[in-house]
Amino acid sequence: MNAAGELILERGYDGFALRPVAERIGYSATTIYLHFADKDALIAAVIDEGFGRFLRALQAVDTPDPLGRIADLGRAYVRFGLENRVYYQLMFMQRPDLLNVGSREHQRERTGTFEILVDAVQRALDAGALRPDDPVDYSRVLWAAVHGIVALAVKLPRFDDTTVARTTELMLDLLNRGIER
């Protein structure tokens, strides 16, 4: 799985092949099939690892102020995407079709990340910081917003780090300003 992640990073998802993985770990290509059903299963395992890290990255956000917490979750989301491009692309851009397989544990890890966001929005609602609205709707908007930034940054070189930072801050500022009561 480590070698797979490395090789996807080095050669891109399209250029990723099993034989180089085997070569790097010093085994023959067919040995991979003793541990994973097929290429997709190996990628799915890498994705699961990514969701574990993603969940921990979001759980690390502990801003008390309700509105500030939403913004900090957005910042943590963008940071994770930029610092874990391989994981992020596999999880949300390249192979989200592999999201429906996996153990219950992994399923929960995945839904858990979105719930963190919805909870934060609900908390802000309860605190009277937001105009009343469906927290899930607003969470989807936030998700799409930060995903858009990461997705563009990961694919388009002209979205460099400072551009991403400026876009993120302006985006979160406008959204929070737009929903503030």
Place this chain on the structure above:
Amino acid sequence: MNAAGELILERGYDGFALRPVAERIGYSATTIYLHFADKDALIAAVIDEGFGRFLRALQAVDTPDPLGRIADLGRAYVRFGLENRVYYQLMFMQRPDLLNVGSREHQRERTGTFEILVDAVQRALDAGALRPDDPVDYSRVLWAAVHGIVALAVKLPRFDDTTVARTTELMLDLLNRGIER
């Protein structure tokens, strides 16, 4: 190019191969290499066609009200992405690395789409509808916002049409409300 677009739609980008393209148009596979340098060149040609359609879709927006025009551009963007999933994914998600090649004409078609958005924001600024800010920064935020929606909708089946519509409306409402002076 038509057959290529069809086959990418039918079998997905990963399952897209040249021999079926040749078979569909009644030629041998090698004939494709008489007209395109390689597989990427064929895909690049499809992408150029997509940008032409994309530009025309945005040019068709003629809302006079400055703030309304920005929102309608966002709606047109999302609509184009959903109605042209193959083009959209190739252009912005799968192979944006093929964006730097092509004729001057095609280059201009691509930059032109973003300029339409920047112009609309500048117009709203001039009309005094926005808080003063860099129009390019705000345009990037808008772009990332609608791209995020389309990117999630195209990849995740749970983002159905009504969810997309609600998310789009809430997103545009919050962003415009956030920047309104």
Place this chain on the structure above:
DNA sequence: TTATCTTAGTGAACTATGTTAACAAGCCGA
């Protein structure tokens, strides 16, 4: 008219890929 060049096309072949089949060696409980 004839010789040559260009254009449009073909099938065979090479390499790389995902994947399966058949087989071998070591470990481990009965």
Place this chain on the structure above:
DNA sequence: TCGGCTTGTTAACATAGTTCACTAAGATAA
């Protein structure tokens, strides 16, 4: 000790992208 499970292997197959050598038909120039 023996049979089965685990962990490997090599050989092989089908499908990819791509290159090569070749053919046939027009266009063109002498």
